[in-house]
Amino acid sequence: MQLTESVRLERRDDVALLIVNNPPVNALSYHVRQGLIDGMAAAEASDATAIVLICDGRTFIAGADITEFSQPPKPPGLVPGQEAMEDCSKPVVAAIHGTALGGGLEVALCAHFRVAVNSAQFGLPEVKLGLLPGGGGTQRLPRITGPQRALEIMVSGDPIGAAEALDCGLINEIVGDSLADLEAGAVAFARRAVAEGMPRPRIRDRNDRLEGFGAEQFAAFRASIARRTRGFEAADCIVRCVEAAVETGSSGDFEAGLAAEQRIFGELMGSSQANAQQYYFFAERAAQKVPDVPRDTPQVDIGRVGILGAGTMGGGIAMNFANIGIPVTLVERDEASLERGLGVVRRNYERTAARGGISSDDVQTRMDLLQGSTDMGDFADCDLMIEAVFENMDLKKDVFAQLDGICKPGAVLATNTSALNVNEIASATSRPEDVIGMHFFSPANVMRMLEVVRGDDTSHTAIATAMSIGKRIGKTPVLCGVCYGFIGNRMLFMRGIEAEKMLLEGATPAQIDKVVYDFGFPMGPFAMSDLAGLDVGWNEATSSSSTVREVLCESGRRGQKNGRGYYTYDPDTRASTPDPEVEQMIRDFAAERGAVLRDVADQEILERCLYPMVNEGAKILDEGIALRGSDVDVTWINGYGWPIYTGGPMYWADEIGLGEVLGRIRHYDETLGGDHWTPSPLLERLAAEGGSLARHEI
Template identity: 35%
Template sequence: MAGSIRVTMEVGADGVALITICNPPVNALHPIIIQGLKEKYAEAMDRDDVKAIVLTGAAGKFCGGFDINVFTKVHETGDVSLMPDVSVELVSNMMEDGKKPSVSAIQGLALGGGLELIMGCHARISTPEAQLGLPELTLGVIPGFGGTQRLPRLVGLPKAIEMMLQSKFITAKEGKERGLIDALCSPDELIKMSRFWALEIANYRKPWIRSLGRTDSLGSLSEARAVLSMARQQAKKVAANMPQHQACLDVVEEGVLYGGHAGVVKEAKVFKELVVSTTSRALVHVFFAQRSTTKVPGVTDVQLKPRKIRKIAVIGGGLMGSGIATALLVSNISVVLKEVNPQFLQRGQKTIAGNLEGFVKRGSLTKDKMSKAISLLKGALDYSDIKDVDMVIEAVIEKVPLKQSIFADIEKICSPHCILATNTSTIDLNIVGEKTNSQDRIIGAHFFSPAHIMPLLEIVRTEKTSPQAILDLITVGKIIKKVPVVVGNCTGFAVNRTFFPYGQAAHLLVSLGIDLFRIDRVISNFGMPMGPFQLQDVAGYGVALAVKDIYAAAFGTRNFHSGLVELMAKNGRQGKINGKGYYLYEKGGKPKPDPSVQHVIDEYRRQTKTISGGKLVTLSDRDILEMVFFPVVNEACRVMEENVVIRASDLDIASVLGMGFPKYRGGLIFWADTVGASYIHSKLSKWGEIYGDFFKPSSFLEERAKSGRPLGVQQMAQQAPPRPRM
């Protein structure tokens, strides 16, 4: 076995073989590890001096599951035989049915295949905080090493289904209460206690339990049927476009009806079908894409060290500022919230307290941690209180002179190392920092609303932003549990720029005669959290009105001018804010389509010189979907061509985490490649001829359509991006 990937075995004088999985950083089950486990188990069973086995993981972690890189290989080759036989050969035959008992010693985490290995052991000893879970469904598959059968037999059907379908982790402490873990102990005691336990089983002083044969936790057949039927209905709602949820329930049901062994056999068959599905390809792509966003050439590979950021000033206590402050505070970063008068400051502090209370209500923050977070917050009405901060994040309204004067003032007051970040979503950073001499410290920290919840942090750099400032902001992003994506400086940056045609296309379709509620239905059936009109209602029309002219100036003839939002506002509709937009909003109720909006739409169609010459058109649902998303893909091509993003997969992550593009479709570019550049190009060309430049294909798309190279294969941007062409 080569390098650091290995399985070791030490046999002690007590007759216990300690088998250790070693594959940093998470001891993933690489095929070398699987082979090693099989060899060591065979050896332990054969040796006369071995009475019992303890299975553990090196460096304080048990195991993060099967090696997901193998899934990628299966996806590239289509060769399912690359998946080693673990379920029957190793877990059932060698471990669970082996002639010597196995006890697992768990620390850190036991996830996926890791948890499945420990469930094949005859007892499980763990440190209390270890994380246990079966997150396979997030990768488009189901547990494949017997987990669908053993987990229900250990923790009961309802909890097992919840853990699998929601990919929920539990601590070992909870696992002990639920029967998954047999005993808890400190890390120092772990191996000693596990050895003792294994010998006790070998000597028949503790029960020798094979989980797969158990039925006592499953409940009666009618109870099981009721639980499964409820879970199916739930899955239909939350995972409508994904196959793995219903498949998981089918496999669980097989085991309930025909026994654990039948369940294991069906599990293996279904796993193999799912691992090659488009959903699994997409979700595995997202897994790795998300982890590569923080690998930034010239920044994270040049021996720079992130500096400690202990205290941050947030300028502006509006919705964004308060959200950003909340995210920092819950991650133990001290915040000075600066406002212009006591009323605004109080309002900001109240919003932060409300955000924190929301976390407590949802169970993601304890009351103690909330008090700690509040103690880290200080209000300020002038700049004297922010002298010693390590970073400033400006989050005031989108007014250029205001932002410029704020940064000019801050530059004079703060230390020369202080990072000067702006939360602008559209304004050119060179303009924001124009009145300072610190262009190297100017950087964009574009959070998405609500900032304390949305996971994306778009980090915008200019040609002059220093790698150190970028690295420090990436580090802060990770500390506050956001996914940082580093992008270049242009109107709308990567996310808003790519998605500017999204809402415009929807307006264009309405001008052609398509029902707006139908558009929203088609788009949400595709998997977006809501359609473009509901999104506009929720975001408020102010945003659309504020960016309208900026986009028109930046995007020229490919910008579609729509007067619909102005008309809505003129008719007393402001969206969710006043309860009346395209939809009607009542407190606590679901948004209801408002039929009376039709007269605004009629007026809009009269005013808009409909591109089709006044004739209303009929379109299929597929046409609608494509006419909304293909222009978005087209703009994404320009974003890639101009190196606004480092790699195509960064746009996938940005679209999933910033816009709610369905993760199970792999993100915007991954999805576009499943459709095909050539098809998208041909459709856009056709619509471009009929409806104008809004649809005209970009040169990047044209090149890919002709060459057949996927859109996702992009030359990586090595340096700060060049100034983009618009």
């Protein structure tokens, strides 16, 4: 029986199957919500003894319908279908494959029982949209998993697997691997529930798991998440909802808990943070689309990857491919460097295993995929070749000239350069169409960002291959054109110029870093320089004391690596402390240049750090380096820690008002000067027209 265009009712003898079919992810559209209501009514009125809720296609209900995000709510809502499941007089079994996320999991929590295949994933990811689960998830999940585990699931927004779901009580049984296994297992479980007279527990009535979790435990949880949720409103709102669940659990007033959830959800819905995070949700998906590269563009089948350089970057890149089972040929200049690099990779995997991220068997499985060599000739059978050598143009051109004669025809030749001209690198080969930039961010095995740099001659196949493999290894690829520094580093350089200038005007490294940190970045520019190493790119032979950084390097300060940089570092904890000696060195450096020191206000620091980046981002857009303003935001959120709850630099500027931003840029252009303060023509035009940087596309 077809109930709505997305839901039908079938029978397997004595068991009714309520089947959702709303491709591609069975989202909770209007037709699905109405179908759940109609289907439960029809099934309960029939002579079926039990009901199984199951989905066609690749997944269970994977969450809300994103096409409805910007529309007024269309009744019916989710609650009538949930109540029909909970209050049903017959056993209701939710059969789960793929992902049960957000509203999908909140529906499943209203079934009396839940079974799943081994590969199923479960989660409530609303926090990543600046929201909280608003379909009863904050009230039901703690009642079945306990508050601690529920808080961890909801505040992280990350899914858990079937084994963990079984362990914490979220599901009742794992029933195989395939969709056929799932249907058979769910029907068998439903019949067993009837035959054995299993109680039909409503999660809303279960309060035993809430006992013993009180103010002390909530305070401890808040302390444990304080650093990673700093600045996020949704995380604490979720904790408040679970506090309401515990409080109403003791009184037995579940409806009061639901009311609290709805009230707190209302605080977030339409908030600036929720709007920014939902903008980012769509921005990340838009970044995958390259207008002039058709979706059916042929791609190179990546059977083996070659990486030249087994240092910090090369080893980290190699891990990404080993993690998904792709063999890697890792080449270094000598055996000692190779062994050192492979040793670092092994230790990284062992640390992950020690934390429970992978098994000890996984460590060896992944290491076995890494073939070390000192012979570049071993790259001959690689389908994708990634160069990760020192950032020097002559060296890179020499490497690519050699690869041109080694790598097989059609192999994609990628450079990991963070700033250099990909066209010039490609000119060293006879096949520039195969050359592309793949700029991984450090540490490459952790950071999600991947800038894919398109040269003048780069083929559609090379672009499609790089974007696709980037996504497969868990990165967020963004396509950009050739310029010095691409999107991210080009903008970062502008922040660095102003940060250095403000040191010579009276601001301290700690003051500047605190302003940037308080805005929401994980660290400020000088702490970041210390972390990366002050001597990266510094040449002692040519150093001329022309910048504060050069002066620090010349005095033996290298950053965190030797405990002395802009800050001093505790050798055990790596905690940083402002260094009076450094501040005096800066004052002396400023005096030598005739600078007059003054008090620099925090607001000025914020503007001078961020507005040049906005201006440069607009120039990058105007030059066609980035395809769209949202790509700039995706780059900065994933690559540099721009706080996602402000949407990224382009979105943030839009929210302030482009006229206001342009006015301040003009002010600094007049008072400070410098090319980086020259207003972008695009910014001027959009400000005049009432346009948007974030939504600008070339």
